[in-house]
Amino acid sequence: MTAKLPQPLTDYFAAKNRHDIDAMLIPFSSDATVKDEGETHRGVAAIRGWMEATTRKYRVTVEVADAAVNGHAWRVAGIVSGNFPGSPARLHYNFTLHDDRIARLEIGA
Template sequence: MNLPNCIKDYFDADSRNDPDALVATLSTDAIVEDERMRHVGADAIRKWWAEAKQKTPHVNEPIDAATTGNVTRVRAKVSGEFPGSPVTLQFAFTVQDDRIVRLEIA
């Protein structure tokens, strides 16, 4: 699967439960939208990610991806300790200057 380096690094950091490496993939003013909530900036995103991992331990496994312009949409199998696991979610990454500036999870 051909992914921009920062997206590969995002999924790698997520799988290793490494918040520092995950935040390093983001621009300083990045935005994440997940479960109808918006998290802006590296500190808020780090907090969101850590709380999500603690509340519901899970792993994200990319299945396929498609890129149009600076947006890469990745379908990922999300498995963990939650009802209905696994599920397939779409991660829409907007990348600029090899940093994630926006991520929408649906």
């Protein structure tokens, strides 16, 4: 059964699907970390750079398929469609929340 996403994750996915970088950044803490495609991005400036590059390159949208929570850790399965081989693909977004902000995001299969 899919858990109801907390507001920071709902806001993140809504902004991601609109390709709105400024709105995508709002739910992240100032010292957040994102790990994607084998690279780690720390802090708002680095995360903005990652968002701009991946949005420009892939133009993805995400349909949330399932979500589970364990304390402050959320695992969200999404059907990701965009400009990449194998689209659509099922990816997992592993979030850690702290004080109602995204403190960590790791994206993988």
